[in-house]
Amino acid sequence: MNRLCRLASIGMIAATAAGCASPAENGFANLVSAETRFPIRVEPQIATLVVQVDTQGVLRGEEDRVRAFAEHWKSRGHGALSASMPAGTVNHGAAKSAMARINRVLSESGVDHKTVRVTTYRGAGNDGDASITLSFMTYAASAPDCGMDWSENMGFNPRNLPWPEFGCATQHNFAVAVSDPRDLTEPRPQDSADAMRRATVLQKHRAGTKSQTEQSEQDSGKIATVE
Numbered sequence: 001m002n003r004l005c006r007l008a009s010i011g012m013i014a015a016t017a018a019g020c021a022s023p024a025e026n027g028f029a030n031l032v033s034a035e036t037r038f039p040i041r042v043e044p045q046i047a048t049l050v051v052q053v054d055t056q057g058v059l060r061g062e063e064d065r066v067r068a069f070a071e072h073w074k075s076r077g078h079g080a081l082s083a084s085m086p087a088g089t090v091n092h093g094a095a096k097s098a099m100a101r102i103n104r105v106l107s108e109s110g111v112d113h114k115t116v117r118v119t120t121y122r123g124a125g126n127d128g129d130a131s132i133t134l135s136f137m138t139y140a141a142s143a144p145d146c147g148m149d150w151s152e153n154m155g156f157n158p159r160n161l162p163w164p165e166f167g168c169a170t171q172h173n174f175a176v177a178v179s180d181p182r183d184l185t186e187p188r189p190q191d192s193a194d195a196m197r198r199a200t201v202l203q204k205h206r207a208g209t210k211s212q213t214e215q216s217e218q219d220s221g222k223i224a225t226v227e
Contacts, residue, residue, distance in 0.1 A: 034171055037167060037168075038143055038167055039171075042140070043140055043142075044137055044138070045140050047077070050133050052131050053091055053098045053129070053130065053132060058102065066106065067109050073136050075179065077136040077137070078139070079137050081116050081117070082116075082118075082136065083102065083119070083132060086120065086121060086130035086131070088123060089123040091130055095130060099132060102132065103116065140181060141181035141184060142175055143171040143172045144168065146169055147165065151164065
């Protein structure tokens, strides 16, 4: 009798353990991650800036907008920075002067002149206010709207399962905070190797001296120096 009781107890324990080891008991929908339930959509967009031109060149205050646009291109732009200027208009000469000034502002902002592509468009001949348009390709990230399904009572959840909106706000915050949304679609290319550092390490290796990072004896060990 005692043996039968022991066998029955072992069987119950095994069944309980098998039930705990099978998350499918809660249903397939509960196994789906927040990234799958609320996917972040990444789409290409064209960022544009219309630069106003006056008789002397760039209109007052436009240079600051160009600088801000250049910083935006450096942080989230992909490909060339395009500039479209008017041709055949009354202010064509002023537009050329403005384009030269814009190129200088871009250069001062750290934009290589080789990455700037200047084109022209045919404006109205009597247009004395034809502007210059700067543009580049960027990426934007967006997530589904939250707060659409509060059908479940979160005050009573004995199975401790995720509610319909679980993870939506996190996905939204992540889409807003990401520095460059394109990073969500593909990794960035590796930087080129540091030839000078490589030569230094090889030289030390040939000489039989240390080339690894060492801790400073005068500090607590949190700061390291590189030979």
